[in-house]
Amino acid sequence: MSTREQEALELIERVRAQPPRFRDPQVTMAHGAGGKATWTLIEGLLAPALGLETLADAAVLDGLALTTDSFVVKPLRFPGGSIGDLAVNGTVNDLAVTGARPLALTLSLVLEEGLSADELRFEIDAVAAAADVAGVRVVGGDTKVVERGRCDGMYVTTTGLGRLDERGRLDPTALRPGDRILVSGHVGEHGVAIMLARGEFELAAEVRSDTRPLWAAVDALLEAAGPMLRCVRDATRGGVASVLNELARASGVAALVREAAVPIAAPVVGACEILGIDPLYVANEGVLVAFVAPEAAEKALAALRDVPGCEHAAEIGVVKSEPPGLVLVETAFGGRRVMDMLVGDPLPRIC
């Protein structure tokens, strides 16, 4: 590493060592994007005020996990899915990557006055169908209505209750040098599908959202690797890059990603090149990142590839000891660059 690179890394580390503070005078779209601004909002304002260590998925009591998510995706329907199944899969997946088998969901709706009954019925049916596929029951809900224009059709909040699986103990601070980094499938599809569905770009590519439940994948990983499965995360807002940054930081290790090993479908590669975005920052709604001890990595990857929807799973990198807290990418041409947390909001209201 050159002296200049070394200095840049030291600066990043110094900045990161400071406790985050929320200094913005008001909320911006970037606070919802899952990157640096979201992190500052959560760690600098919400978590301290609520007396939480972090505002992430939370195991609560007696082996149960409870997690919540609001969905404000725009448009409501897009190739491959809609807000209804996104709301089910998103929350089911938050449970799954906590190592909890999903048991029950609640569904809370904020509806816009004037929303057509057909649209509402379509989404409720989508919720029911997705819950069925995910093997989870919707056990209760709530409905509120706001005036025309005060919402975009509907906002949906789901909360999931799950039971922690005893085969593993997933922990974001458990990453160790040598651990292998797996992803469960093609990355970047959800974000690109939404971008194209908005029609803001003149691209003819056919990309479908990857929205799907991930408990089967986590189940397979737990079965194959047991306690050697260190941690799992679904790569939603902020993409794979944000997951790697978050966990490298939590465990005080580095993550080294081989760019050429990341599975990406050709239309997504093409769309990202034209749009000038890095697919590793693009949101997924059915892709997880798993960290596995080296001795179990091969078996875990094979098990993952046997899960329907995870045929393209791949090992994309390895955990290193240095530099702690950073994510480095080895480019196809043999270069190396730091892949930091997402800054700003390239794509608002992705989920």
Next chain:
Amino acid sequence: MSTREQEALELIERVRAQPPRFRDPQVTMAHGAGGKATWTLIEGLLAPALGLETLADAAVLDGLALTTDSFVVKPLRFPGGSIGDLAVNGTVNDLAVTGARPLALTLSLVLEEGLSADELRFEIDAVAAAADVAGVRVVGGDTKVVERGRCDGMYVTTTGLGRLDERGRLDPTALRPGDRILVSGHVGEHGVAIMLARGEFELAAEVRSDTRPLWAAVDALLEAAGPMLRCVRDATRGGVASVLNELARASGVAALVREAAVPIAAPVVGACEILGIDPLYVANEGVLVAFVAPEAAEKALAALRDVPGCEHAAEIGVVKSEPPGLVLVETAFGGRRVMDMLVGDPLPRIC
């Protein structure tokens, strides 16, 4: 009862006997008001599509209860409270009236771009303070941001997990003729406080929201009446009238309310008279209605009055066998009228 009254009752019963169907072409404000339209939306569309008997508070598994609520109250702050403590107390109370001791909450925020950091901090502090008073932990959350104008500052969804108390088995179908009907305090304060806070009426009355956690009240009732406590409900959207209608229908009994026995503070009486609304339809956020077997009613009422905030608790009526499913009010002048479910939406976005 006169023949005409009898005919009117028979008509109401016939209409009610039909399974509800959601026929509206689109969502209206009334669907969020907690009255007839809400009931049609839930029972006619949401519940059947989701395979639920009803979309009410739900006990899930192994003695646990899970419940969710979205809050869209306008304005965000009002005399006596704000959306932050409303979101905690509302969900804590849904658990409490299910007979479940609140254990944990999740908090999901939809924030409007441009919301001031001070306003956000104020509400998060309100959430933390209310959770502290209610003895419940906030264990996780989520934040989304939508563009300016697509939300009113913030919408808040809380989900609560509680443990069912073994002293009683609260059941909306358990009401029996002779049961006494108790309310835990002055009715109508939250709704009137919101109405006045909006400044749409030229009324100088000082009315504060009654937002408060109700587990202590349910705890006292369970301790005093045990299994003779039939059912408890908090009288939120649609007020005491809607609770009585819902439970009379669920149990196939009548409820007879003595209007003069209903505790109402003078400023609320005055405001309701001027506004031409019936305080029994006005939302409360810290008042419960309890149904108690006659032999335990006196002890239950005394226990309730010992709970801070419930000093004005009163017995307001009795359960009768006829006419099943209806609520009758005995006016101060000795007359009787049917008090049906709320129709339309006299006060949108009350919670």
